[in-house]
Amino acid sequence: MAGTALRGRLSWAQARVVELLDETEQVRSIVLEVPGWPGHRAGQHVDVRLTAEDGYQAQRSYSIASAPEDVDVVLTVERLDDGEVSPYLAGELRVGDELELRGPIGGYFVWEYTLGGPLLLVGGGSGIVPLRAMLRHHSAVRSSVPVRLLYSARTLGGVIYRDELERLGGGLIDVRITLTREHPDGWQGHTGRIDRSWLADASWPPEGRSLTYVCGPTGLVESVATALVELGHEPARIKTERFGPT
């Protein structure tokens, strides 16, 4: 595919849905077979384009949830009930359907094992998606970089990739989840938003020059990045990606 592309340009490719996985009530993973996929780096995204029968087109950007080492390309999409694209992707799409996509895109919010660490990953809601690609990449290459994941979800049922995160936790990957809206009786994890005091406790010491990736709704990203800078972390080593309903 790269051979037929214009210089540096991305072409739209047809991807086929090979599997659909419900991650939570609102969130679904779409496993895609993309002929000629050139490979990607953990943290990159793709643009998805939908065309209606009357020719109307809508385009959205989604983070890639799979690691570069995984066979298929996986997108994880949260259904926003007033959204234009996500109700289709996370609701009506069926195995065997085709989607138009272009990518991989982006070079900023990317982690590869060669970049080292220690790594602090901070995610809110579906902001976990690109961080999950990084965690899978970390495991696939058996990286020796210590990782801490701070993940904020409203409820336990809203924790995306919950089983996988439980499996990954321990050893080099320290997974810490906070529930902001409600938590079950006996919940041992954190509660409330990711705030400065939790970050002071859970982030790596700034002198260790950790590398941080923060992805989530704009408000969460800005408050976390600001707090980390106030705690002495180098702004250039804090990478941010904001998402919102579009």
Next chain:
Amino acid sequence: MSALDGNAIAGTLRDVFGSEMTTVAGACAHCGATHQLAEQTVYLRGPGTVVRCRSCEGIVMVLVEIRGCTCVDLRGMAGFHA
């Protein structure tokens, strides 16, 4: 209206400029601050896409798609540094 960042327009920028642009640093023509495009503030919901300087909120780039062509206004950008 919720502001995003330059990661959200990585595909459009790649399409317009022909290479990966989010890691390219641009200097704001209003205040002189330099930020990577991924870090700039982006508003997607207007009739076009507006990119504002993370430091001064001045407009550094506007992208509007008209009949399949993307028009780019770069008057707010003093220059790019690869």
